[in-house]
Amino acid sequence: MSVRSVFTFPNPVNDYAARSTAGLVVALAIVAVVVNHWALYAVLAIGFALRVASGPKLSPFGQLSVRVIAPKIWRKTKLVPGPPKRFAQGIGLAFSTTALVLSLLGYGLAAQIVVGVLIVAATLEFALGFCLGCVVFGFLQSNGIIPDTVCEACNNISLRNPDLANPSR
DSSP states (O other): OOHHHHTOOOSSEEHHHHHHHHHHHHHHHHHHHHHOOHHHHHHHHHHHHHHHHHTTSSOHHHHHIIIIIIIIIIOOOOEEOHHHHHHHHHHHHHHHHHHHHHHHTTOHHHHHHHHHHHHHHHHIIIIIOOOHHHHHHHHHHHTTSSOGGGOHHHHOHHHHOHHHHOTTO
């Protein structure tokens, strides 16, 4: 296995695996807010960094979601474009890293608030399948800030839903 193959994000991704990972993030983030210690914010940030870098390949939460939770508990597969999910993980990385820095600087309450926002977003993903980072990605792409080439399936509805591409089916 080459280094390049390790550091790639899957496309498409199973939405149920992504939702499972979000649920695990919610659990860890709640513990981090309650304990309010820099080490837990660091674990949260490292997890996001691993998922941004390689999707589920290097992430313990990603592996648990892909190998156990999605196939054995959800027992469903819904393929969605990978780039918006990677963007959402990047936002999670930014928030968790901000919380880590705030905690290290002695601003524990500010760190808790930042992670609280992260908990809201991850809960929306886990419980409702609503990916806030994906919505932001779509907005940025529709306004030309993210090039269409980053995610052609995101821009072309016929690629997302084959029935729309071929209405006679």
